[in-house]
Ligand SMILES: Nc1ncnc2c1ncn2[C@@H]1O[C@H](COP(=O)(O)OP(=O)(O)OP(=O)(O)O)[C@@H](O)[C@H]1O
């Protein structure tokens with residue numbers, strides 16, 4: 001698939017001298033959901049802000065849907081919608097006014113039917129005449145999304161869209177994001193919720209200290225870096241791990257009723273068959289077996305801590 | 307040109323003013339009335355005519371300029387300061403609008419509002435004093451140019467200010483003294499030297515003098531000079547605004 005956003009050697013030094021981005025190179029494919037993961041201060045918002053024109057880059061180029069974000073900013077920006085991390089809204093405006101304002105600002109002729117459609121989709125229709133300050137936080141977040149969608153962008157940036165949003169609404173948002181993707185909108189979202197990336201993304205990028213340290217298909221990432229744990233339940237408890245089994249680096253838990261064996265899914269030879277045979281030879285009776293996969297969260301933590 | 311964008315900003319700003327129209331109008335109307343009661347009626351009745359114009363009528367152009375200057379500056383500075391302060395500026399910065407269009411929207415709205423207030427001040431004055439407008443066309447030219455120039459100036463203040471105090475300080479410490487010393491309440495020919503010469507360094511003198519000329523055909527400095535100075539201020543403010551956007555000064559990090 002072709003890249004809809006190509007970022008080349010993008011770097012940013014803030015006027016304070018702080019280097020927020022170090023020569024970022026990244027391509028976002030048309031039509032995908034790309035999740036950018038990273039700890040606080042990694043540079044996620046800075047990256048998005050540069051692409052959207054809110055922060056000036058110190059160097060490098062970004063091409064969005066064929067247009068350079070600086071020299072051809074009009075075309076580039078008219079294709080991009082942004083839901084910023086902070087909930088910044090005009091408290092005294094009505095929902096309807098603020099969303100139509102956004103549409104006009106982005107150079108689109110009025111289209112009440114379209115605005116009505118997005119407000120309905122975001123369950124904001126009955127609030128259309130409410131002042132924004134009268135809305136709850138989750139509703140405000142949805143107003144921000146409605147504003148970002150008001151000019152029918154083909155690229156949508158969601159900077160931590162589900163921060164402070166309850167579980168139900170989060171599910172709704174995920175559904176909405178998927179729907180947008182089906183309509184051909186490319187989505188880049190940043191999140192702290194690994195669960196979100198795991199649930200939503202086609203590809204995942206990890207950013208830390210202003211550097212992209214990894215970009216991978218979600219499935220590949222999960223299997224490549226994923227460790228599996230085999231949990232062996234014993235019929236009788238053991239006080240310590242028999243010397244014969246030391247090479248497996250087992251962990252004892254559940255008051256000695258469980259042995260945990262972790263192994264790499266990439267390795268062709270995972271040692272399970274041998275382990276089971278060895279268990280038998282030291283006379284440990286196995287009651288049950290099951291395995292668990294490590295989550296993206298664990299992968300993420302191990303990456304960032306490297 | 308992104309005309310929809312300009313329109314969106316302009317209407318947004320006008321709607322904001324509209325919501326606070328009562329306050330926006332009440333304060334200049336009230337202060338004009340107070341000036342007239344105190345200077346026009348109470349003190350003015352003891353004053354002789356200046357350049358053949360009754361004192362009450364003489365101060366009208368100066369008073370209108372006073373509210374034009376302060377309203378242009380405060381409307382325009384607040385108009386851009388507030389989104390910067392609340393963070394909603396992100397949307398304007400991320401939109402496909404050029405700096406020129408942004409200025410057109412914000413400054414256009416601020417200038418419109420102060421022109422409305424200028425006209426309302428004039429109408430209020432009518433309740434207290436009779437006055438004539440000898441050159442209505444030039445009166446409008448000064449009204450429009452001054453509103454635009456000082457709205458641009460206010461816009462720059464709004465961008466420069468990073469707290470509410472800075473927003474107030476320039477109008478309070480510089481503009482108000484300059485207006486009061488700019489011949490709103492007296493003809494500069496009434497001043498002794500060296501004050502008379504020093505006053506010529508006060509830009510507001512040219513605005514008030516030109517504006518007063520359009521009313522009564524009398525002026526402290528020649529009308530040509532007033533007009534050239536007014537254009538000079540406009541060009542200076544345009545250049546300043548251009549520089550701000552060119553450098554991204556205080557708008558983008
Ligand atoms: N205007 C600024 N001036 C100086 N430094 C800044 C500025 N904005 C951000 N930074 C710094 O740049 C770094 C990256 O910030 P950024 O907001 O991009 O992080 P982030 O990945 O979005 O973090 P979070 O997950 O907390 O939102 C941080 O260390 C931050 O302090």
Ligand SMILES: [Mg+2]
Nearest residue numbers: 044045046085
């Ligand atoms: Mg952030």
